[in-house]
Amino acid sequence: MLLEAIHHQPKSHYAYAYDRETVHIRVRTKRDDVDHVHLIWGDKYNFQPETITTQEMKKVASDRLFDYYETEVKPPFRRLAYAFRFDKDEKQVYYNELGFKEGSMNSSGIGMLWSPSGMFEFPFLNPVDVNEPPEWVKDAIFYQIFPERFANGDPSLNPEGVEAWTSDAEPKRDNFFGGDLQGVIDHLDYLQELGINAIYFCPIFEAFSNHKYDTIDYMRVDPHFGDNELAKKMVAEAHKRGIRVMLDAVFNHSGYYFPPFQDVLKNGEKSRFADWFHVREFPLKTEPELNYDTFGFVASMPKLNTEHPEVKAYLLEVARYWIEDIGCDGWRLDVANEVDHQFWREFRQVVKKANPEAYILGEIWHNSNAWLQGDQFDAVMNYPVTNSILDFFAKGEIDANQFMGRIQEMQIAYPQQVNEVSFNLLDSHDTPRLLTVADGSKELMKLAALFQLTFTGTPCIYYGDEVGMDGDHDPDCRKPMVWDESDQDRDLFTFYQQMIQLRKQYRALRDGRFRFLSAQEGTAYTAYERSDDKNTFIIALNSSDENVQFSLCDLKDGTYERVLIDG
Amino acid sequence: MLLEAIHHQPKSHYAYAYDRETVHIRVRTKRDDVDHVHLIWGDKYNFQPETITTQEMKKVASDRLFDYYETEVKPPFRRLAYAFRFDKDEKQVYYNELGFKEGSMNSSGIGMLWSPSGMFEFPFLNPVDVNEPPEWVKDAIFYQIFPERFANGDPSLNPEGVEAWTSDAEPKRDNFFGGDLQGVIDHLDYLQELGINAIYFCPIFEAFSNHKYDTIDYMRVDPHFGDNELAKKMVAEAHKRGIRVMLDAVFNHSGYYFPPFQDVLKNGEKSRFADWFHVREFPLKTEPELNYDTFGFVASMPKLNTEHPEVKAYLLEVARYWIEDIGCDGWRLDVANEVDHQFWREFRQVVKKANPEAYILGEIWHNSNAWLQGDQFDAVMNYPVTNSILDFFAKGEIDANQFMGRIQEMQIAYPQQVNEVSFNLLDSHDTPRLLTVADGSKELMKLAALFQLTFTGTPCIYYGDEVGMDGDHDPDCRKPMVWDESDQDRDLFTFYQQMIQLRKQYRALRDGRFRFLSAQEGTAYTAYERSDDKNTFIIALNSSDENVQFSLCDLKDGTYERVLIDG
Structure with missing residues (x-):
């Protein structure tokens, strides 16, 4: 098991509140390196062998080097202590904030009155901190307009x-x-x-x-x-x-013709807008080098x-x-x-x-x-x-x-x-x-x-x-x-x-679940699935000039019908 | 070179403003895995072969699995595009936001008008975002008082x-x-x-x-x-x-006797302080289970x-x-x-x-x-x-x-x-x-x-x-x-x-620089250095019962005197 590849960061995109009651936990491993990954979690003030839950995590993504596992938890008191267990063959490796340990969990540390000191923590799910984008955006299909054209x-x-x-x-x-x-x-x-x-x-x-x-x-x-x-x-x-x-x-x-900027150009450090921009010295000049901050090096767009x-x-x-x-x-x-x-x-x-x-x-x-x-x-x-x-x-x-x-x-x-x-x-x-x-x-x-x-x-x-x-x-x-x-x-x-x-x-x-069904090396075709409780779509796309035939495994049972065929 | 061990995250503790003009960049490798690490950086709006700087990074820390390299940059226009180069024997591997590439840098991507699309970015060093703790705290030696005692x-x-x-x-x-x-x-x-x-x-x-x-x-x-x-x-x-x-x-x-909480205990959902706490249902009760949030499971400390x-x-x-x-x-x-x-x-x-x-x-x-x-x-x-x-x-x-x-x-x-x-x-x-x-x-x-x-x-x-x-x-x-x-x-x-x-x-x-000089496996003694422009301290500590002799290499030149000996 390649420990150097394993990654988790508490309170990040590896551990975040999805909504007001759900926490998503992710962890990374080397690609194709472990058999199973489990999340071990419990209340941070009651983290005991008899109160913790061990649940299997699901492999949700892979890139060239890594596999990514994810699971969700709804902690009853909105707070969480947790660790991971990686299984490979007969070997079990535990991973928490103190690092890795084979066969059992670390939990060392002094004076931890109520909390298991060595565990990762999601300390409290406060609603105001949840990133809750507007619902309508999920349903939106935008059209970009460049008004002059x-x-x-x-x-x-x-x-x-x-x-x-x-x-x-x-x-x-x-x-x-x-x-x-x-x-x-x-x-x-x-x-x-x-x-x-x-x-x-x-x-x-x-x-x-x-x-x-x-x-x-x-x-x-x-x-x-x-x-x-x-x-x-x-x-x-x-x-x-x-x-x-x-x-x-x-x-x-x-813009250059924004009146406060014009005022600074005219009145320099005496302008009442002198501090509205990032000017390194007065008067403003553009040669041999801009002496005020701009977007890029565009003199007419003062920062x-x-x-x-x-x-x-x-x-x-x-x-x-x-x-x-x-x-x-x-x-x-x-x-x-x-x-x-x-x-x-x-x-x-x-x-x-x-x-x-x-x-x-x-x-x-x-x-x-x-x-x-x-x-x-x-x-x-x-x-x-x-x-x-x-x-x-x-x-x-x-x-x-x-x-x-x-x-x-x-x-x-x-x-x-x-x-x-x-x-x-x-x-x-x-x-x-x-x-x-x-x-x-x-x-x-x-x-x-x-x-x-x-x-x-x-x-x-x-x-x-x-x-x-x-x-x-x-x-x-x-x-x-x-x-x-x-x-x-x-x-x-x-x-x-x-x-x-x-x-x-x-x-x-x-906003259904997205899952690749085919993405082979050396190919110009791919297939993926989008599904919710009601429907499952299988979409196969071939960007080569040749006809290809390939099989998809692990499909959901049921009857599929063609909704779109593009020659 | 173990690519899975290499880690960098833009805009994090791996890339942050140290002060209003300095950016610290860090990167992680597998321990003892590479010969040299270089940071390649330039202005994000002028990132050309002839304008970029390549500077060697310094190994500043190691733990069981990893080495950590660091360097500092003072970008003249307070913005930065960057990548890393790892050297091992004859091999050179480049690393930027697009991943790893041997021998040369990736920079693919469309329509990037002013910016090298594939590089990591520190987009702009805005002073208000710099974490600037008060200077006096560096000089402080605190004493904790528990007032009742x-x-x-x-x-x-x-x-x-x-x-x-x-x-x-x-x-x-x-x-x-x-x-x-x-x-x-x-x-x-x-x-x-x-x-x-x-x-x-x-x-x-x-x-x-x-x-x-x-x-x-x-x-x-x-x-x-x-x-x-x-x-x-x-x-x-x-x-x-x-x-x-x-x-x-x-x-x-x-506390339990905080008047607003007393009011909620007394008047329940009619209390004008009913929303000051996290109450799941009225009236408040503690048995068989708390129906309001508390610190830990302490009923007298309502959250x-x-x-x-x-x-x-x-x-x-x-x-x-x-x-x-x-x-x-x-x-x-x-x-x-x-x-x-x-x-x-x-x-x-x-x-x-x-x-x-x-x-x-x-x-x-x-x-x-x-x-x-x-x-x-x-x-x-x-x-x-x-x-x-x-x-x-x-x-x-x-x-x-x-x-x-x-x-x-x-x-x-x-x-x-x-x-x-x-x-x-x-x-x-x-x-x-x-x-x-x-x-x-x-x-x-x-x-x-x-x-x-x-x-x-x-x-x-x-x-x-x-x-x-x-x-x-x-x-x-x-x-x-x-x-x-x-x-x-x-x-x-x-x-x-x-x-x-x-x-x-x-x-x-x-606030001098801290550096370990000795930290061998299996030993109970260690030595380290703290130094600034004026002084260098070497501190050797032995927590075993035995006398030990060990040599320190890589010391600064100069004359050292004993300032403290503890039998």
Whole structure:
């Protein structure tokens, strides 16, 4: 038994409250190294041989190096002491906070009045600490809108020099096409027809650029998009159709023309906003090196000092206003991992007070555990899953076994309730479009989307993917939406429509259990199961050019019928 | 190279801000498995072959299974992308967020506009997130006082039926000896003579029992101890002598006679305090099973509902009052891991606002990472170190090599700044006394104390240990302080006095670097070094009955002189 491979960390994604009465416990072993794993648990104030429970843990995931075991416990007094037992052949190894011991458990230590000193502990399950994402997000199918490019509903608002909205229009870093909120309202019926039930809006606040990530006024809809009243109307119209609305909070940095930054540029250290940014010396300069902090090295995006009480008060009022007064249903947080944790903690308090059902989604491209403890975000944009899906289905760079390993590694990386509302996108305004990544192959694109739409977590479709839009890196991925039906891929639209319908129809496809049934080395096909009490789906996907036949074992008994066949 | 043993977790005690400009990065390998480990780092928005830095990491700790490597980085723009390289013979293995790769680095992933997608990230070092414990705690040597048993300075306050304060008095669960705050004031000169510069008080608030962990009124000094004015005077008198004062916050549960609980007992669900506790059904009963949550299974210690706004407001005002109005310097938090995290986060804000230099110390006997991220506690009571010291020096249950492993495991378990102010106690009101654990051996007791007083972290001496008091489990460890000099062990007092003086004299012994020089398997002796820029101490301790000679390699050049010899 390889002890070096065994891993557990109390009070982490290896031991967390799933809900107000359930604790999930996980442990890692070397792959294919042990026969059985048991959790030994009891009340921390009554941990006796006669009161403890020994229950077998289930292998729920494997990656290249490791197996992961999991089990759940409902401790009657909401507190837990526990240890693990690993069985291999005739050998039994116990593992607790003191380490490993063969044949029996350690419990040494002095003066432990009520508690078994050597055990791992889940000290108390306090409800307020439970990460409880809003239930509706499990049922949501998001659609991402880049407002300047979705639809032009009110030409009177067009920016100067607006370009023609044609199917072959060429988006540039600085050109405009006149998309606006009225355009969105006009096409809500289209979105309803597609079947989505939530919109993720890229920024809609007044800003200089076409992407609006360089905010000028966080309290005002960009005048080229409309006004706050229209935003309120748009939200109400969306809600009427059962569609929720999430906005983009660009709180890491402001735009160049944000008045407080302009004031600092003009008045330097005498500006009453001098402390609103991270300035290393006055006056501000950009050559030979920036002397103030920015997003990346972008001089026109000065980093906001989110520790400053006035900045905090301003941004938290922004957070409250759009949720409470305008009626939005969530915030997507731009560059979320560069803003201080303390700000996000206060942000969560404000937002959840305004609407306990609001969804708080961080943009983080990397491991995000530090933000997912229940005090900051509900979930993050799930780029590691994005990359795995694209690498397997769209690019063919990894085989089914590697795919399974990377998917399962992410299922173990976060608490289960986070996975259930993780934001699973395949492309966005920040990446090439799915069809382009799939090198124009509609078949591969469909496989990737099919996986996305039948996987654990909340899928998001980037506007226009459903009608076959392509596009390389920004700005190419930000073309005006194709509205001319003759230029739309209606077959693809129907495919998305059907898949969305299927997901909405069957709970098993939304928050049912996910399990791989086939993921062999060297293969380009995979199969997996999603199931709940009522239904079990078996989904087999082959991204090679060849027909394959393979058998699946360990299936549930019952009669299976074909619900979707894709040639 | 055993890949299964290699471990790193971004944004954890493996990668944290040490101060406002320094990031510590750690990584784990199998013990004695690799030749060199390098950190490869650069700015996350400019991670190019020509801009990255490759620096060797230092092996800073080893335990039975693993080696731990560490290095520090001062990223110019306060953000970091990084990976590791492990060298073994001719082989080079790279390790980043995507996993392991021989010979070169992975960096796959789509659409990463500015960032190397596959690297680990420390996204931004925001000052407010840095865990910055108060500087004074590094210099502190605490003395723990159990107020009912330290000194009786005002017999007019004696409880009814008080027993005689004699050297052979027998403490019971429910008897009283009349200790009070005037007694503490009267003996501040004694404490100054001993040399300590901080006091940790067990609870002083009005309560029923002799230990006062069953609070009746959190805003009032127990009338048998004095009153709030006297507490204020005591704090001022202590401060005059350079002695800081830490109180005990028993916020997990109240006492049985806490008026709100009495009201709930009397009025049941109609009580206006009905939600102040965790009641499963009314009326409250204790048989056949408690129907409300308590500390352990102690019916007279009902768990407070620290999620309730009124309870929160009350306890947070308590937290503020004793720091701001009475002048105390810190809080020790009783049963800290059973109170919700959200409460402690708000508690920290209130306490640090009242006094940014206040020390917040959690009572947690287990791994405490979840409370040490900078948002809750400065440190915890370091029981894993307590147990290691006792097991090696006092009980002889582990050898020097196991001792080193357990000590070093704890040095890696938390960020360095937490270790620097970890509360290193050898005994307390909750455990048998050190002399008793050492089976009456003053020599072994001295070795344990010598290690404690020359180790990283803040030592605490339990009242009376310094004059040779013994005592088994509670209540035996709570005897009245021996004040009759003829009953005191003055040799021991002098030993503590000298060791405290030495620690206060040399910064190297307080926050210098700690390094083992000898810790062989099967031996009962060990040697270690503590050093700073000015001084290097070599400390060799032998807990066996035999004389041993052993050589130390890798010592710093220079002249060493003997500062302490203990026969």
